[in-house]
Amino acid sequence: MSHEAPAPISNFIRQVIDADLASGKHASIVTRFPPEPNGYLHVGHAKSICLNFGLAEDYTGLCNLRMDDTNPEKEEDEYIAAIQEDVQWLGYQWQGEVRYASNYFDQLYAYAEELIVAGKAYVDDLTPEEMRQYRGNLNEPGKESPYRSRTPDENLTLFRQMRDGAFADGSKTLRVKIDMASGNINLRDPVIYRIRRATHHQTGDKWCIYPMYDYTHCISDALEGITHSLCTLEFEDHRPLYDWVLNNITIPAHPQQIEFSRLELLSVVTSKRKLRQLVEEHLVTGWDDPRMPTISGMRRRGYSPEGIRLFAQRAGVSKTPNVVDFASLEGAVRETLEEASPRVIAVLDPIKVTLTNFEPGVTGSRSAPFHPHHEEWGEREIPLAREIYIEREDFAEVPPPKWQRLTPGGEVRLRYSYVIKCDEVIKDSAGMVVELKCSLDKDTLGQNPVGRKVKGVIHWISAEHAIEAEVRMYDRLFTVARPDAVRGDDGEYVDFKQFMNPASLTVITGYVEPVVRDAAPETRYQFERLGYFVTDRKDHVAGGKPVFNRTVTLKDTWATQGQA
């Protein structure tokens, strides 16, 4: 794991680490990425992954991958496998084996008995409804449960019976005794164990009681020797509980929880619930649909791991709302692809052009480099023929001001080939341009025409040499910046699915150079002047009809300046 390492930008977490290392509190750091395996990882998780693994790399520390699997009803093996694949694809490797919070169920149980014996935890018989009432609310203190005064012996007996299956699901809980009057509701005797007869993907039917997040997470961190436990802002209120648990059991380590703001991307949704909805209602083809902001979706779209890492680095780490424009992600991806992608020519929306003075064997072709700055990548021949295709949008009967492409009677350079002049426009009965008759200037191969300037350069492909490819043109999934935060006239949130972009996917047949036919799945190219494209991870078969996904377009000053 050695990535290009620009000088790290200071942030408040690095400052804490620097201080802890300087003071000798820690000799090195250990972080962890702790997803719950109940869904696919998305771009927000990518930030957390880059932060935790990136810090470990920068400080030559370690980073664990831990499945936070304390709720057997919501978690599945499918997600566990996908999470590992995503992390590795992003370019990171965890220390040792994958960890599971469920690995620690025995120890968690033992610590619970310790709390009971110390009189710091009790078995409660309150129903969920009663517990809610006893908890109070934001403006009123809670009141103590009538079961709070049970003796340690009684609690221990009851808790063991809970473990042994003597009670019905949900009939009892184990609570920790803190302060029902605390302003912090998390401290009003939080539940740390509940009874749930569910088969756990790791521990099977061994347990019918399962520990809660707040109780599990801090102990898991401590057991793994985590030094800095990074999480998002909504857990700030939980830190006192994190610390309380570790302070009240016999455990040698006490990691420091530090909270940072969660990443939000404009014009996407990142809540697991909403993403799941898109998948389950078949509004996308799956978790890895290239329009999804999931890591697997971005991968299939053609985003590079380097680009996502660059994006995460640029987004930064702070406690202020980290709402980043989608263009920032695309920009970072583009930036990494520019350097790394071979160039190839494709025409996606063709107009036929007949070169009237083409002479086989006389008017030849040139070879073209795969990358303007990488000679070592070599070249390939680009054959010219009497009939070629050019892009429909590169021709205008009535050109707007500053137009640099083809017009009736106008000239344009064919990339890597001759300058041509449009002599005749042929239309069908509906007025649609179906063919252009052009003549080429034989003195312009590899040199500029004399006596005049031809500024425009367009791409093209020989009709007889081109091969067909399925090309999936992706665009944003939503048409508004914050699809999940739009309120209607009644003040209620409008269903985010109302804002789905009907044009988020257009499948077309395009013409590409034959060299791409044998490309393996997940091979990236730049189609010159069009954008970056990748052979589909699932549907492209080397040697067959190519299937490409448009990753992102090239930056287009012409289009963005509101011309055309």
Added chain:
RNA sequence: AGGGGAGUCGCCAAGUUGGUUAAGGCAUCGGAUUUUGAUUCCGACAUGCGAAGGUUCGAAUCCUUCUUCCCCUGCCA
């Protein structure tokens, strides 16, 4: 009877032990180079740090008051 956070350029974000003209990136706008309107390269872009007072030779940094926004009332994580 509430508790916990945050406000520095359109978007991120350095800066915090008070000290020259408030980093950097994204975006944007100019211009140069270019057989990709791409890339690359130059240049522009906060008399201003949520607001108002105050301390000081000097304040984004310290003090006071005010204000706006976010999170918390699962036997979810």
